[in-house]
Amino acid sequence: MNSPTYDTPCIMIDLDKVERNIRHMQQIADDHGIGLRPHAKTHKMPEVARMQIAAGAIGVTVAKLGEAEVLAKAGISDILIAYPVIGRDKIKRLAALLTMTHITAAVESIEGVEAVAEAGRLAEVPVDVLIEIDSGFGRVGLNPGEDVIRLAGVIASHPWLRLKGLLTFAGQSYDVPDPEAIRRTAEREVGTSARMAEQLREAGYPVTVVSVGSTPSSSFAAAIPGANELRPGTYVFGDLMQVKLGAHELERCALTVRATVISRPAPDRAVIDAGTKVFSSDGEDSPLGTGRGYVPGRPGITLEWLTEEHGMLKLAPEEQGLAIGDILDFIPVHCCAVVNLTDRVAVTRDGQFESFWNVSARGKVR
Amino acid sequence: MNSPTYDTPCIMIDLDKVERNIRHMQQIADDHGIGLRPHAKTHKMPEVARMQIAAGAIGVTVAKLGEAEVLAKAGISDILIAYPVIGRDKIKRLAALLTMTHITAAVESIEGVEAVAEAGRLAEVPVDVLIEIDSGFGRVGLNPGEDVIRLAGVIASHPWLRLKGLLTFAGQSYDVPDPEAIRRTAEREVGTSARMAEQLREAGYPVTVVSVGSTPSSSFAAAIPGANELRPGTYVFGDLMQVKLGAHELERCALTVRATVISRPAPDRAVIDAGTKVFSSDGEDSPLGTGRGYVPGRPGITLEWLTEEHGMLKLAPEEQGLAIGDILDFIPVHCCAVVNLTDRVAVTRDGQFESFWNVSARGKVR
Known part of the structure; x- marks a missing residue:
């Protein structure tokens, strides 16, 4: 005692199981030739982010700048901020981050684009951006179609921005009754994103990243052609919510x-x-x-x-x-x-x- | 901007309103000649605890030792730990606290009594204890009656313990439909405690503290004779839950x-x-x-x-x-x-x- x-x-973490979970999801990504960019919101620890990258992850995802700051200081070298950056203080913080590590920023509004562009200008670093689209969750993100093409045009007009592609979050995968419904959600998530990426390419924008995937939908999304990046988070530990969804x-x-x-x-x-x-x-x-x-x-x-x-x-x-x-x-x-x-x-x-x-x-x- | x-x-605290809330509850306590010992779980800040004491509070209440440690280090000189102290590490920490500030500890089991007694022995400081009784919430606390008398006997057998009285928490005041039902809850809370205090006195134990009161029940409990200490917490800020209950x-x-x-x-x-x-x-x-x-x-x-x-x-x-x-x-x-x-x-x-x-x-x- x-x-x-x-x-x-006290919160206990079983490292053997964490390693198993990391290998398991990495294997799913590898089997389908898709990049894994785990969401760090689940663990919030540089130690775990390093384990994920050592196992093959291409980088990590965060929501808030504060999370990116912690991970960047800890040496994580490729971070996606999957969240709108809005406000003066945040622009300055994003600028500081751009000089520390490779950042990709999500945008879904003119204001968001202007903010990221201003950070790039302040830091004198070109910023990779992904447009967030809504694939049915109804949270943030543009509806696929003309709005996305228009925002791509705004991005292209900013010298410090480089449009890399699209991201979406199918959070509705948490509210469906069974694995079959999660599979259908993943189909919509990937299908919507892939079609939108194609439209962007036709409009002359070279899209290279199509980023999808919650923990429940990732194993399905990996198997559907059209996306090339997965962002599950909870898989690293698992919990009763994921067990209920059949995802862990x-x-x-x-x-x-x-x-x-x-x-x-x-x-x-x-x-x-x-x-x-x-x-x-x-x-x-x-x-x-x-x-x-x-x-x-x-x-x-x-x-x-x-x-x-x-x-x-x-x-x-x-x-x-x-x-x-x-x-x-x-x-x-x-x-x-x-x-x-x-x-x-x-x-x-x-x-x-x-x-x-x-x-x-x-x-x-x- | x-x-x-x-x-x-960002969490914003309006100090003018905080002062009004502190004065308001202190006035209720003063009007009925009852001591106010606010629960610090709501604010978790020494600055606010000091405001409460400056306004007339007799001390503060906490649940966990870690909260007591923070407040004791900040100079709060009278702290009730309204939570069972169980486990070796916690006994040592309670012993350290006893040498720093005046602590009253709640007990409701033989194991809890032994733990507090051991802390007193280690610190060589006599410890004031209150027996926690259950006045209808069904969480922790002894049922009023023989069990309480028996535990008083165990406490009396420990040279480092001084039985001061009783405490109860009527958390069911959060689950009732209207202020009239909260008043009835307060009546039960105070009535049960006062009768139990009387039984203890008849059994030869000099009870001086009868401590009651959640935020919803406090204004009612203050007006019912039988208790002499109130422990509301949420009143200091207030929230929509308290507004719903008619308590703020x-x-x-x-x-x-x-x-x-x-x-x-x-x-x-x-x-x-x-x-x-x-x-x-x-x-x-x-x-x-x-x-x-x-x-x-x-x-x-x-x-x-x-x-x-x-x-x-x-x-x-x-x-x-x-x-x-x-x-x-x-x-x-x-x-x-x-x-x-x-x-x-x-x-x-x-x-x-x-x-x-x-x-x-x-x-x-x-």
Whole structure:
């Protein structure tokens, strides 16, 4: 009990499983001759980004400049900022980033194009840009068609910008009922992007990058001709949300929340020292019927409800021997949100504690 | 646009409103001759704890040792740890805290009593303890009755422990339909505690502290004879959850999320640069029908759905002039969760930026 990992709640990362997950997705990309550019939002750690690149990833994806800054400082040399850059402060920060590492920026509005162009001008560095299109999620991105051609023209008018291609995010793959529906989503994602890329080429713009792929849709999207870059994120750890979608196996879930039983108010009830400030309130309950988490191999433990610092367990008869002080490891519903709530994780190899890693890009929402 | 506060998303704290909220709750406590011991989980900042104490609070409440450590180092001299202390590492940390500041610890199990007693022995400091009872929430705490008397006996057997009284948390006040139901909850909370305190006194234990009160129940609990300490937290900022419960006025909500419009995909849709990583997924939608947040005075803006880094707005016709780059301030659903997601807040006075404050006890879940 003297191991620092036992000061709970603590996020545990099984490096053997992480490596398996990284190899697994890299293999899918390699098998189809498609580039893998993992989204770093899931792990938020340069150590994991380096593992992904060492395994063959062509670079990483981030949403916010703050994430790019952390990874650039850590030596990651190819970063896609898949998010509109808007505002004076952000233009200056993007300019600084351009002098540090190779950046590709997503744009989907005139204002976004002007911002990235201004950063390029300030840094005196040409900037690669991708136009974000909406392939059915209804979040950001231009509708495919004339608007995209028009924005390509605006990009072409800026000396510091180089139009490289398109990106899209099929987030609707999280809201479909089964793998077959995810496959159809991936078909639309890739098909829409490929057709739009063709239109751009016909209009005289040399498109070389067609970037797609959420974790659920990536394995399907890789197999459909038309895209040449995948951006899955969650696959690196996996969670109950991905298991529910059929996109990750329970045995490969690499991130767990280690918690201590702190109260036994009734034979069928126990309380752990982790609530929404550790698990988050994101996403739907476990596909295994165990509430907000799942202790591998112990379906009799249901994480029934959470308050900020408490997790309430319902115990089946075979689990009622659980005592105050006992330690449990839970696979959470949404691993990205869990990582974003902790400053460090405990990494293990062969089940043994190895070290703590700082979640350096945690909370970098700006 | 050069003000650092405009680098969004940014959490804004209106100090004038914070002061009003602090005075308001202190007045309720003073009017009924009851001590106020605010829960610091809402603000997580020594600066705000000092304001509460300067206004008359008798000390503060925390859940985790990590929060107590931050506040003790910042000079807060009276801290209630309203959470079971379980585990070797935590005993040592509690012992260190006992030598720094005056700590009261909550207990509700033999294991918890042994842990606090061991910390007292290590520090050679007598520790004040409160027994936590369950007044209907069903989370932690002993059921009132013989179990409590028995635990009082165990406490009395430890030379380093001094039984001071009882505490309870009526979290069910968050799940009731109207203020009248909250009043009934407060009656049960105070009544149960007062009767249990009387039983302890009859059994020979001199009980001096009866500690109650969530933000919704506090104003009712203060008026019911039997308790002498209130522990509300959220009142200091307020949020849409409290407005829904009738426990806070919209005009007194002191915390807002400042966000920038980054995309205008359709006339009736806009996207801001803040999602669940800023707003959290906690709690139910706005009582004003505006989704996950509310822009004061602008009911035509609905924060319809969130992904991790995006907030999707539905715009009524009168709001369709909103442009990329525009700044909006949203009152969130659950302010405690929002504070826990940010490393710093921007404080304002008379609407002018004053400085950044670090959220020093953010993420202190251990």
